[in-house]
Amino acid sequence: MTSTATPTPFTTTASPMDANDPPPTLRPYDHFLLHFADSRQIFAQAIPKSRHKSPSCKTYPPCKINKRTYATHNLIGLPYGTVLEVTRDGLLPLPEGQDLLPDEEQVREALLGVTSLDGDAATTTHQSEMITASQDSTLHITPNDNRNIHDTNTSQTLTQQQVTSLLSTGTDGCQIVAALISNSSTFASKTAFSQAKYLKRKQMKYMPRCRIVRVTPESLCSAMHAKDSRRICNLRSDTLGYILSSANVSAGQRVLVMDTAVQGILSAAVTRRMGGYGSVLALFEGQQPSYLEVVQRMNLNVMERQSLKWVGMGEVFGSEEEKRRQVEVLRDESGNILDVEKRDREGIQWPCPLMSHTRNYLLNEVKEERKIKEFLDKRCSRFARKLTRLSMLELREFVASCKERDENGNSVDSAVDTTMENDSTTNSIPRGIKPNGNSGTTNPIRQCDSIIIATKYDPTITILRLLPYLAPSCPFVIFHEFLEPLLETFRTLQNYGTQGDNSDPSMPMMCRRNIAINLRLTDTWFREYQVLEGRTHPNMTMSQNGGYLLMGTKLCPKTGTNEMDPETVRMLRAKMGPTRRPKKGGKEKGGEKKDGSGGNDKRKSGGEDDAKQEAKKAKTSS
Template identity: 25%
Template sequence: MSTSEPMDGISNKGASIGDSQENRDGVVEVTKAGVKAEVAVEELVAENNPHIIKEGDYVILCAGAKNNYKVVQVTKNAAKIRWFKHFVKVSALEGCYYGKHYEIAEDGVVESRYVDVLGESTEEHSGKDHRSIQQDYDSQKLSYEEITRLKKEGVSGEDMIKLLVENSGSFENRTEFSQAKYIMKKQKRHLANTFSLRRPTLPLLCDTTYQFNPERIQNIRSDSLAQVLTQANVHAGSRVLLLESCKGLVTAGVLERLGGYGECVSLYVGDKPSHPYVDQMNFDEKVMSTLRSFPLVDFDLASTYADTYGERIDTMAAEIVAKKQDVANGGEFTQKDQQWLARRIKKQQVMNNIYLAAQTLKKGSFDSAIMVSRFHPEGVMDRLLPKLMHSGQLVLFSVMPEVLVPIRNNMRARDDFVNASLFDTWTRSYQILPQRTHPENNMTGSSGYVLSATYVMTKDMCGISAFVPPPNKRKLIQMAKGGKKAKMEAEKVSEGTKEASDVETASTGDNIAEQVQELTSETAEVVFTDATK
């Protein structure tokens, strides 16, 4: 018994150790499964969160201190871009949030503690004037060597600005506005590696391009673009015919207002459409499905394209399906075949887009037509008018009024245009800060001129020679109320008229007979006289 007890104890101990190991393994597996589930949930939330930047999205880098912008696309293989004196790893922006400030780090970007100090009030610790401030370099207690050493040690820009403010002997004696300018000047120097991520919007893209390269978008400003879209009455469900030379900026504005409901046919010049601003707006598939592109050179052949392109697309699709089936059955698929298949699929997509645009053009009856192009609008306008429905809006934009004034005068002289008006927009930007609200020092003048008119149906189109006004409603009511009286009076008048007409007819017949008899006698006398002679 004594020998069996320790053996039983050992066996029990071994069993308990085995059980604990199994339990530990089970706990580890459960923990791993829980971690995987949490990661999956986080990925799902991040994928459906519109505020998180995803791969393939476009984002705008904005410097808070210098008001500089740069548009980049976030991809895994994107190269680094230069941001002032630093380089930004674009692929590291995936998973960041729109609207937040970030700081450039060695491995990528990290969230910054950037604070807009210009919006903060420092009235409690500010002076009234600058009489006691001397223009020398002794007011800053930190030397150049100390500032350089702090930078090498990795002190952030925000902490550096705080140290400079704390060690400045003249900062508290400055006025509130001078303190804000002082901090803004230090931000330009020490926060050059800090930027904010902003979501691409139509006004932001327009202002960014207008600030650095206005010729790229035909010198159209964001307020003028808004006027063009408003005058064209672009809204959800509209059918818009568009010709532009702004790299897709006006097209992006039309698609944004359509919101996935309606149709937009964009006429392009060249081999293929170029809409970089449409791509930068990060539209979803529903919004992009309303866009159709068609070459301007073949605009008059839209009906022919609508009738013939369908068969060509079906033939091409059959060739692609046959090639894929051949490869699936074990056929040879070389690199040359792979390139041919890729080109064929791409060509099919282009032809399908042209076919849909041709069908839309053949249908016609567009609600509005917009022209923001480098071409003279008068020659193209006459080609677009047959596709515009009656009571539709025609909107033209040009930088120079000399281009639009003759067209406006011609519209006013024609019968098929009403409400032809030519105007320009003037916008003034304001700085909105506490006790510092005033117009900005640098501003632009007119950004162009907008001509809008309504296309209507004339009397020649209706097939009538003159306009017949409808009967007066009040007279119809009076006639209905006194209908019986009017009928009786009309009968009396008709009876009296009939009797008078009979009497007049009888008297008239007697007079005619007497006149004929007199003429006959006179004629006989004349004939007798001639015969005697």
């Protein structure tokens, strides 16, 4: 039964674009992705035409495709989703409505004008009719089959030298595909499915097309996973979305991210989702972050870049002795700590006026308006970074304000590293306040709202060292490529505080408090399907694993108990009396009513009965 009702068109009214919304078109210096029909994904950047490599060089910064370089200055201003055709002259935008695979009508038209090498025009016409029939032969059985086709490498009469000569002379890719079909001795005897596969394969090779795609956390993760999944520990886009949802990442939060194993994808994704509202503390190892290029590909705006704060691992995992040694170097002759970076930043005037020598250089030596604009743009970016970048001392104070403190105001150390000494001069302060030795002000303590970990280090030690920076009742997520390390972490967090085993000298004294609840160890199942009429099946060349996740919620370190200890239960029972279930008819055991009359006497009698029972048990045991 078929329905004759026609669906009403869906119309939307255009709304003014918000300032934080990504632009609909490609801007200068924006990073973007090129998606090809053969599932290739290439990163590129839209660089204007005025950016020469050198005054004598006439080429521009390229985009490399198939061992050839292409300029991207002509792509600026194009909307995302535009299909480009890769030609000898460059990347040419196609009209709206074109797809990555060319229309087969073009191949049929070109095939009718091409004859095989033996001059048999009837064969060419028959092959064109076979291509036409292959579009409508998705369900019915065709008389052709592949039983008599043998791979002897002699079915194609067109040699490689002839194909190369066609490419060198600038022959259209559609004509090359038509020539390959007309000179194939087995194309007419193939099934419709085989012909469609053959045509698609030749179109992707000799008629390459690509689509401009915006760089988002999902597309960034998919492109890096397709290029080399081992470099990002098999992190898939579905796992990335699961991590962001489980960590409850939203605007206005303070998130601690340690993603040294996934090339900074998590830091970029968290920063993009928060939209510049809040703070992202991204831990890195070494002198500087090694994955800044990945973050730059996200095209973050000024607010988003300012919310991302890079923190060295030494600020979290380093010893206090090393931190004090770094601070002592900054003391001046009078003994005060001098923050040089902050002093220079406060001395900058905005907008920054040009000095006399800079003005003379631009007017007398540069002179060209284009080069003057480039010089001023670089100068503006340099001063903007100085104004928004925190100094080492300010960043250290910001990180210290995220750490949990005890009742005396001392910072809570890690549960694993028991050799770290606390600095009494900086930790003995009122609870909730961190002094600022440079400005004389105070920073209120605010712990992180979530923690995301993706590292190749031991996840157990890492999460125990980072838990003091997480606020109670807030989630944490740990990603790892393998299951076994997370199993050990799961058991440690589950049994922490419930055992009294202190045989391991590396582990601290266990207490009754639990540190995490709602622990979940999961993995995601993701499979891509080919959905065609009569040919629906899963993709046979997919990765089997996208990593494992350990999620949980931190408990308050002072009241974080899953159940009351026996001493507390006995104290409450002695104070409140035993619980009595009411009998049917509205009366309790012993004739007491529901309205509470005689309740005090009942509690007393209940307490006396318990005392008699305990005395009787003691007498029996003796």
